[in-house]
Amino acid sequence: MSVVVIYDISKRWSTTASWVYSSGSLTTLPVGRYTFTDIGGAQGQFPVAGDESLSGISLVPVYTDRNSFRLNPYHRLDVGVIFRMFPKWGESDLTLSAYNAYDRRNPFFVYIDTVEDADGNFTGVQAKQVSLFPVLPSLTWNFKF
Numbered sequence: 166m167s168v169v170v171i172y173d174i175s176k177r178w179s180t181t182a183s184w185v186y187s188s189g190s191l192t193t194l195p196v197g198r199y200t201f202t203d204i205g206g207a208q209g210q211f212p213v214a215g216d217e218s219l220s221g222i223s224l225v226p227v228y229t230d231r232n233s234f235r236l237n238p239y240h241r242l243d244v245g246v247i248f249r250m251f252p253k254w255g256e257s258d259l260t261l262s263a264y265n266a267y268d269r270r271n272p273f274f275v276y277i278d279t280v281e282d283a284d285g286n287f288t289g290v291q292a293k294q295v296s297l298f299p300v301l302p303s304l305t306w307n308f309k310f
Contacts (some may be wrong), residue, residue, distance in 0.1 A: 170198070179247040181262070184208075189236035195226035195277060198290060226277065236272040241265040255310035263302050270296040 167188045201223050216227045245262030267273075272294045280289045 177237075177249045178248045179249070181243075181245040181247065183243040185239070185241055185243075187239040189272065191232035192234050192236055192275060193228060193231050193235045194292065196229050197227040198224050199227065200224055224279075236275065239271045240271055241271065242267055253281050254280060255308060257306070257308040260305040260307065261302070262305070263300055265298055265300050268300045270299070 168184045170182045171179060172181075197245055199223070231292050241264070243262065243264050243307050244266045245260055248259045252256040275294050278293050279287060280291045282288050
């Protein structure tokens with residue numbers, strides 16, 4: 166869903182607002198894990214590179230059906246102020262805007278990472294969210310000639 170509002174304050178000034186909402190994206194996440202030790206204690210396929218506490222132990226994720234999890238909903242508010250100029254050679258305007266004005270950390274994707282205690286010993290795994298684009302202000306000059 167998208168709601169857009171444009172309000173002309175005067176011939177020169179306008180304000181804009183755009184609010185976007187979307188249900189969360191579907192994703193596949195592991196529901197569990199199991200560990201195994203390779204033959205002769207050799208490191209397997211899944212441990213974190215350089216993690217000495219997992220030497221010889223492999224973590225294998227267990228998945229259920231594809232796209233069985235839904236991320237949190239996505240929404241943001243974009244706002245802007247436009248100042249129009251009327252030079253002799255054409256039209257021009259300056260736009261000051263902010264993308265994601267209330268700085269919502271929308272989920273882009275989720276990954277599974279290992280968790281360690283203060284001594285660097287493996288204690289488990291944790292899902293972590295990656296978000297893109299915090300508040301992004303911009304200044305734009307548009308012109309026609």
